[in-house]
Structures are given as C-alpha cells and as structure tokens.
Amino acid sequence: MRNQLRLNEYKVLFYRILLAYFFYFTTRVLFYLYNSSLLQVESITDFIALCYYGLAFDTTAILYVNLLFILFSILPFLKNTSKSYQKFIFYLYFITNLLAFATNFVDFIYYKYTFARTTIVALEVLKHETNKATLFSSFLIHYWHVFLLFILLSTCWVYLYKKVSVKKSLVSKKVHYFGFSIVGFLFISLLIIGGIRGGDFKKSTRPINLLDASKHVKNIVHSDIVLNTPFAIIRTLFTNSFEKTNYSNVTDKVITDKIQPIKQYHNNPKTKPNVVLFILESYGREYIGALNKDAKISNYKSHAPFLDSLSQNSLIYSNAYANGRQSIHGMSSILAGIPSFKDAFTSSPYPKQKIESLVSTLESEGYSTSFFHGAANGSMGFLGFGNILGIDNYYGRTEFNDDSQFDGFWGIWDEPFLQFMKNTLDKKKAPFFATVFTVSSHEPYIIPEKYKNKFHEGGIPMHKCVEYTDFAIKRFFDEAKKQPWFSNTIFVLVADHGNQVFYDEYSKPINRFSVPIIIYKPNSKYIGVDTDLAQQIDIYPTILDMIGYKKRFRSWGRSLLDKKSSEPFVINSTGNIYQFLRGNYICTFDGKKALGFYSKDDKGLEKNLIQYRNHEMNDIELHCKALIQDYMQRVVDRKMYY
16 A cells, blocks of 8 residues: 555655755855855854745745646656656756755856846847857856856755655555555645745735745845845746736825926027937946045045046036946946846836937937947847937947957947048038947956956956056047047946956945946036936937937936926836835835835945934835836837937
8 A cells, every 4th residue: 555655655755856956055055155245244143044034935935846746746647657658757856946946046247247046038138139148258267266156055955855755666556546646746846836836824814925034124135145046047037027007095196296207308508419329338426536535435546537536527416326237238228228126127028219318309300310239230238228229330249350359258349430430420410319338347357368468357356457447448439539529528438237346345236237427528617516316318318418409308316417396316126126216215016115224325225214214205106106117118118209
C-alpha cells in the first residue's frame, strides 16, 4: 500500500522545491553584498526580517517557474519512478530553474545602474540592440566573478538534487494509486494557487505584485531586497501599468489648478535661435563640480573640467532630477515631456499616437529636426520613437560610416561622433533643432587607447569615461564656435540618468535620480545658479518659453524661467513607488495613497513624518494624484497634444 500512496515521490518533490528556496536565499544575500553601499541594512536582524518577507515573493516566483515540473511530478503516469522519466524530470527542473535563477545574478551588477529589480521592460529595450552577443560576452568578461558564482551555485544545486532521489516502485493497486493521486493533485494545486497569490488564503483579492514589497519596509530601497528578479520579470510579463486612474478628490478643476497640463507663455519676444540638445549618457550630477559647490561633500573632486568652465557662463540647475531610470525614459521625458513611472511610455501599448513635443512645436515654427546617436541605427528604440515624434533626420553609426571609430560595444566614440555632428550641422539651414545622445560614458567603462594616459579611473571606472566625454564636448564647442550658426544657438545639456556612485550623498534614494541641467547661449542673459527643483520634463517648456513660442501646448513640466505660473516640483518612480518632491517635503506614493512624507533635505528618506500630516502634505499628495490621473488618461485616451 505504501508505494501506491506515492509518499516517497511527494517527499522528494518537496525537497526539490525546498532547494529552490535555499538558492533564492543565497542569491538574495549575494545581491545585498554586491549592492550593500546602496541598500545599507542596519543589522543582521533587519536583513533576516527582509529575507522573511521575501519568502512570499520567492514562493510566487518558484511556483510559477516550476509549474510544469510540479505537474509532471504529480500526474499519475504509472512510470513516474522509472529512470527515464526521472531523467526527463531532471532536465525540466534545471532548464526552467536555472534560466530564472540566472536573472538574479544579472541584478548583482545591473542594479547599480537602474536602482530597481530588472523587469520585462529591460528585455524590451535589449531587443533593439544588434550586438547582443558582444554585450553578453563583455558582461561575462568584465564580471567573470558573477558568472563563476552562477556556475558554482548551479553545480551545488545539481549535486544536492541528486543526493535525494525517487525510489523506483511498481504499481500493483491502481485504484489506490489513482485515488491518492487525485487527492494529492487537488491538495497541491490548492497550495500552488495560494502560494502564487502570496500565501493569503483568507483575504487576498489579487496576487501580490512588486508594490507589495514596499509595505514590509521602512526604507523604500529595501523593497528590492524583499523582491527577487524572476518575480519582477514574471509579474511584469503580461501587465500593463498604463490604466486610467480616477481619484475621488481629483476633479478637472484640480488638474487645471495643480498641473496646468496646457501651457502658454508670453515672457519673451518671438525668436528663432538654433537649439542643440545634448543628452549625456549616464552623466549624473555627481560628476560636475559646478553643480556640487553647495553639496558639502568632503574631499569632492570634479571630473568635468569643461562643463565646469561652461557653467560659469550658463544657467545651471543644481537641484535637478531625472523622470525615469533608463535611457529611453530620458528621451521621452526630455524631448516630449513624457515621464516614465513603473514602465517606459515607449514600451507601453500607447506610444504610436500623435505626440506634441519639442520636435512638433519647433517644426511648426519652421525648424528642421535631427537626432544623432552613435550606436547602431535603432539601438535603444531611439529610431522608432524618433519616427513617432516626426524627427526629420536620424544620424547613427550607419551614417557615420567609419567603424574604425567603433568602441566595440555600444557605438562610435563620442569625440569623433560629435565632430561628425558638428560637420553635419554646418550644412543645415537655420533654424535647426538637433539632439545628440552620447554613448561613451557607459559600462564597460572603456576609452580610446590613445587617451589611456590622459584620463584616469579615479574612484570608480566611470570617472575616466566621464572625463573623456567632457573632453569630447569641449572639442565640439571648440570647433562649433568657429561657425556662424554658433552665436545664435541655445545649447542644453542634460543626462538621461545617473550611473556609478562614488560619494555617499548620491547613493541616497532621491539623489540617485539627480542629473545636470545646463543651459548655455553665447553672450546672453541666461547665467547663474538656480537651486529650485527642476526635472527633465521641464526642458521642453523651457525651450519654448526661451524662443517666445506663443501657442498653447501640452506639458506636465514647467518653464524653468517662469517663476510665477507654477510651483517647482519633481516626480519620478523607483518602478514600484512614486517619489514626488515639492515645497518642504518629499512624498512617497504607492498609486493609491501616500506611504510617507519626508523633509525636503532628507534625501535618504530616513525619517517618515506621515504621523505629523499637515495641510501642505495633503496638498502635495493631491498634486501627485492629479498629475498621475491626467498622465494616465491622456496616454490611454491618446490625447498627448493640445
């Protein structure tokens, strides 16, 4: 009778699933060790608590990944205990588990750049790359230790799996065998359903998602310890975060008063200067000395001497932030004033619509428009989004047409590509609008061989790349200022997002989004340091205000030159939580309600003041809700224009 009840099979199944929990715990520990400077847990007890909360998310991921394995382990095929069937089970188990397991290792490194667990959106971005094999081999070479850890732990997993095996048995009483199998199937199915939903059989109304990790932590960044990467990918695989939102206390009047989604400025006379916009890859505010004079960072060192020099004759924003976490987020935020929250707007079902942007508004004023990116044409999805915006000319690695200047990974080195851009602009008829997205200040942190003794690594590998790109920009300006178009051109320099952090100040959750905004026009009044809150989506209305654009247009940002029409604010998202900065406070918001309020100077989000709620806090939360509601409605209803 014992063999007919399949108890040995169920015990071994339980053991094999338990192994997955053990190795997920191991990667959680390693994830923390690799990113401890960003995650900073105060004690072992706190870390153990985070691991405990992570069990629910591990359960969901493990059960999803092992659904087929569990199914084939419990279905009554009579020959389940045979050697050939168990071999099939072995391969099914490890093919599925090791693929999912590997994604955790990616975040040992990738987390330093995105500050969030990897989701399906990252794979959407990657599909545009033509050199995936090169990028993958580069990752293996530069982070060989991560690959080695994966091999060692996987080998250990296989070894432990084989230590306990199913005992071969023959079925003599099929009634008992099938009867017990049905009961076992129903019981295990019930456990799987409960586990996938988060383990709450009593009151769960929906499966747990990424947002639920935040309810277990005091410090929001610790939600990334609670989560695991397979869970983050699975939960975003078939989801659409772009859904209409209707808050009970947000009316059309509230949206008009708080957000003013339709802007119109009359601050400057109408002019038609050229506009050249630099989007600097991964160029965090941390690297530029002119933007850190009041940061009070001990032993601070700048790595951008030219930008420091340019800033002396520019209007610079020392309290500016990105509205997203990835390069494509930066493009949509800067060019079209469209921030990205949980998911990139460009990866949603809604980017293919009429979009009012810098491109469309300037083209309506007679500007020609160009986009320059030294990577393979179409990389990062820039070409596709550029076509949606209606950019006239796209110049990429194909148009540069000289692969002797290819860095071997991402694209053409910044110095020669910016010279190519300058030479191309020399032939343009004014007025023109040109955007360049640089490539060299990026992992794997390499610079041209001829400059290896000129630019040095400094505290982190990124520093030499930052210095090289700064030099490339200087070379561009040195040559461009010889051209007649230069004196009548507005130059705007901003980063898409930050990158490697050296100073503790920039490892704080809010400052991870810090970017430079520098506006330079030769011999103009636009000089000085502005400490007001600023963000990428403000660039679009600011340029239109500068040139005296008189028409109404859609924008969630504000003109940084206009100090009367609207109050400065910043909004972005960790991928799970909205962060909204305005006035005296920082608000963290989960999409339904405020989770916390922090002093505007508490960039580390260390002291939650929500128990001391006041009128200003309530108004900030309302402001945040109004922006999210208008954003979602306009995106879904395809009303991204005036």
